[in-house]
Amino acid sequence: MNAVISSLDRNYRLCDTRITDSEIILYITSTLEKLCCPYCGTMTGRVHSYHTREIQDLPISDRKTILIVTTRKMKCINPECRHSTF
Numbered sequence: 881m882n883a884v885i886s887s888l889d890r891n892y893r894l895c896d897t898r899i900t901d902s903e904i905i906l907y908i909t910s911t912l913e914k915l916c917c918p919y920c921g922t923m924t925g926r927v928h929s930y931h932t933r934e935i936q937d938l939p940i941s942d943r944k945t946i947l948i949v950t951t952r953k954m955k956c957i958n959p960e961c962r963h964s965t966f
């Protein structure tokens with residue numbers, strides 16, 4: 881399944897899977913350690929906070945399919961940037 885996730889977007893990977901009688905839950909996170917601030921272009925690996933988003937996808941074999949995607953809010957390290965987080 882990780883190959884499927886990576887083929888859809890190589891910047892994401894499958895971390896965990898939980899399968900019950902009624903659901904298939906896929907836990908997905910980014911593979912990128914650093915991101916570029918969209919406001920000033922500075923690369924940063926400093927994480928401000930983590931959030932999860934739940935996305936319901938089409939069912940697989942009559943089981944509800946849910947993607948739990950962990951996203952990060954990053955902190956810009958450029959002291960001259962007008963945006964401290966993105």
Ligand SMILES: [Zn+2]
Nearest residue numbers: 917920956961
């Ligand atoms: Zn910035």
